[in-house]
Amino acid sequence: MELAHRLDQITPSLTLSIAQQASELRRQGIKVWDFSAGEPDFDTPLPIKEAAMRALQAGKTKYGPVAGIPELKQAITDRLRQDYNLHYSPDQVIVTNGGKQALYNLMMCLLNPGEEVIIPSPYWVSYPEMVRLAGAEPIFLPTTWERDYKITPLQLAEAITPRTRLFVFNSPANPTGSVYSPTEVAALAQVLENHPQVWVVADEIYSQIIYPPAVHCSIAHYLPDRTLLVSGFAKAYAMTGWRVGYLVGNREIIKATAKLQGHSTSNVCTFAQYGALQALTGDQGCVAEMRQAYAERRHLAYKFLSTTAGLHCPLPQGAFYLFPDISQTGLSSLEFCERLLREKQVALVPGIAFGADQCVRLSYATDPTTIAEGCQRVQEFVAGLLALQPQ
Ligand SMILES: Cc1ncc(COP(=O)(O)O)c(C=O)c1O
Structure with missing residues (x-):
């Protein structure tokens, strides 16, 4: 076969x-x-489940907009502004089936055969496979425990070629738990300043699971026009099975991912989105x-x-x-x-x-x-x- x-x-x-x-x-x-x-x-915390149940009872069981219900897109931008001082408008958001689909959509919409994607290693299992599915080539930057499994700006600078299209940045990271400090994020962003053809995908799905004195710093602060931010509800709100995540950033790319999603999965489960809305707008305790x-x-x-x-x-x-x-x-x-x-x-x-x-x-x-x-x-x-x- x-x-x-x-x-x-x-x-x-x-x-x-x-x-x-x-x-x-x-x-x-x-x-x-x-x-x-x-x-x-x-x-999953009870108020989130109750919100989804209310949505079910209210008949939120139909197809919805491919890119997500407007209330949820608004809540995502509100929280990014409140928590991280990142400014987006709802038309820069697509709600996806988990962070995974956000990443998959992005790779499919951005990458062409022959292009390179830089991935610090160890990496989350699906990054290289998604890159390969898009016909591009993963370029790995090895790290060791002595440096907390973090890459250096020099490593990044040396890996960039004219074929580099995307840099995958995951902090806090799976599988290492490493968190890049604001100074370290700024130094990596500075390297990328010199390479305007390189997009950045910031996988921030663990941004709320961080231990003081460490703080979360988004690379989107430094490269707002070139960063696509991925996050979701699975980890911080214990909602792995709900399959709700999102991609935020450049309007044209978001529009392209909606086109792709419209012909693959369409909207994320409608009543699950109401649960996610409660997660973002309810008590964060x-x-x-x-x-x-x-x-x-x-x-x-x-x-x-x-x-x-x-x-x-x-x-x-x-x-x-x-x-x-x-x-x-x-x-x-x-x-x-x-x-x-x-x-x-x-x-x-x-x-x-x-x-x-x-x-x-x-x-x-x-x-x-x-x-x-x-x-x-x-x-x-x-x-x-x-x-x-x-x-
Ligand atoms: C680093 C990282 N990114 C993305 C995902 C995908 O998460 P989701 O369950 O929202 O698709 C995971 C899940 O394990 C992850 O660890």
């Missing part, structure tokens, strides 16, 4: 095999300490409460992993992931994760999925008891590996 050639370029998710093995263990009645999910363990819970869990998980001989684990400033370097164990990330699951029943995600085979990802969006017991098991596992290594 011959499928379309565009699929030859992309690889299935490497995270799947560990997830399948973990669910097989669970099916056999074996307890698994699971740190693999990239989603909040909290339920739920976001702060979840952030506080993540902050405590981050310290708990970090306490274990940073004191584990054989691991190097920077303290992340945002999102809900730890990304320890496991090179000293001598195992590939897949071997590490498969053996950890088999021998200690702990599920992590192999770093190879994010372009970093020397690392593994632990999501601490889970309860503190699981974190304490699971991390202790990781410690025991690594100690066992190191004891076996020749001195």
Whole structure:
């Protein structure tokens, strides 16, 4: 059976095999300490659910405008202004099926075969695949734990060629939890000032999950005309299954993405958009409460992993992931994760999925008891590996 050639370029998710093995263990009645999910363990706050239920009861069950209901687009611009002092008008917004579709729409509307997209590595799994689906080429900029997995302005400057069309900037980052400081963001923006052909996509889906003293700084402040901002409701409001996100920026690009979306998915589920509207316009206390819970869990998980001989684990400033370097164990990330699951029943995600085979990802969006017991098991596992290594 011959499928379309565009699929030859992309690889299935490497995270799947560990997830399948973990669910097989669970099916056999074996307890698994699971740190693999990239989603909040909290339920969506009740006022948001109630707003969606009210919308359903009020008959908000029809097709809507492709780019989103006007009230939600307005609320998105209001919040960006209030929270980050970013100024947009509603015609610069498209509501999408999650941040994922915002990114996909953008890549499809902006990229041509032969063009290059610069992606700091480790990266969120779908960036390179989307770039390839658009026929363009991902150019990776490697980073290490010693520099908190952040690129330097020099790295960016050296990677730009006449074929560079887009720079993907994700802060706070998945999988590393790294947050670029305002000074670091300004320095990267300064490099881009000299290259007006390069667009920037700022994936800010974790912007509200950030731990003081770190602050969120959007690159859109420095490059307002060339930045396309992606965000969504999945992470900050625990709404992963609702599939609501958005893309904000240049009107012509937004119009193009609406054209594409009009022929693919059309509008995002109408009553889900009313839930999202409540999320943005209601009391933001739920976001702060979840952030506080993540902050405590981050310290708990970090306490274990940073004191584990054989691991190097920077303290992340945002999102809900730890990304320890496991090179000293001598195992590939897949071997590490498969053996950890088999021998200690702990599920992590192999770093190879994010372009970093020397690392593994632990999501601490889970309860503190699981974190304490699971991390202790990781410690025991690594100690066992190191004891076996020749001195
Ligand atoms: C960095 C990053 N960007 C985008 C997304 C997509 O989010 P959504 O669920 O809104 O499509 C995710 C989800 O894991 C993510 O981690």
